[in-house]
Amino acid sequence: MIKPIGVICSPFKDLEKMPIQPKSAVGKVGRVVVDDEYLNGLQDLEGFSHIYLIYHFHECRKTKLKVIPFMDVVERGVFSTRAPVRPNHIGLSIVRLLEVKGNTLIIEGVDILDGTPLLDIKPYVAKFDQVTLSQDGWIKASQEEVAGKRSDSRFQ
Numbered sequence: 360m361i362k363p364i365g366v367i368c369s370p371f372k373d374l375e376k377m378p379i380q381p382k383s384a385v386g387k388v389g390r391v392v393v394d395d396e397y398l399n400g401l402q403d404l405e406g407f408s409h410i411y412l413i414y415h416f417h418e419c420r421k422t423k424l425k426v427i428p429f430m431d432v433v434e435r436g437v438f439s440t441r442a443p444v445r446p447n448h449i450g451l452s453i454v455r456l457l458e459v460k461g462n463t464l465i466i467e468g469v470d471i472l473d474g475t476p477l478l479d480i481k482p483y484v485a486k487f488d489q490v491t492l493s494q495d496g497w498i499k500a501s502q503e504e505v506a507g508k509r510s511d512s513r514f515q
């Protein structure tokens with residue numbers, strides 16, 4: 360069984376009107392508080408500009424295999440979306456790492472509900488992770504549309 364290693368603290372206390380992706384959370388600062396028993400695992404993290412946060416959608420109470428995602432009006436298979444109603448309720452965000460203070464990470468671009476259980480942290484490494492020739496499937500939204508999109512009650 361997966362056990363949380365900490366908690367994500369953000370300015371978002373309610374799912375309504377929350378950013379739906381880190382690109383729509385520019386300037387939104389939060390904190391990741393890692394449990395003391397995992398403090399040594401944060402060694403050398405401060406050299407990375409961005410990190411992946413892997414977390415549990417703890418407020419998600421249902422699972423659906425087909426959804427109408429935020430950036431569309433057509434029903435899609437959940438695995439072709441970022442909807443939280445997936446079978447294991449696991450989320451993933453790439454955030455900017457501003458500072459490491461003991462067991463606390465100061466982050467920017469947080470699109471995560473306050474109090475979300477943290478499952479893991481991984482460094483973003485452009486040499487490993489950057490994909491230059493990718494396709495976005497059914498998603499046609501512009502960067503501006505993504506930046507302006509906010510959540511609603513459809514996945515509660």
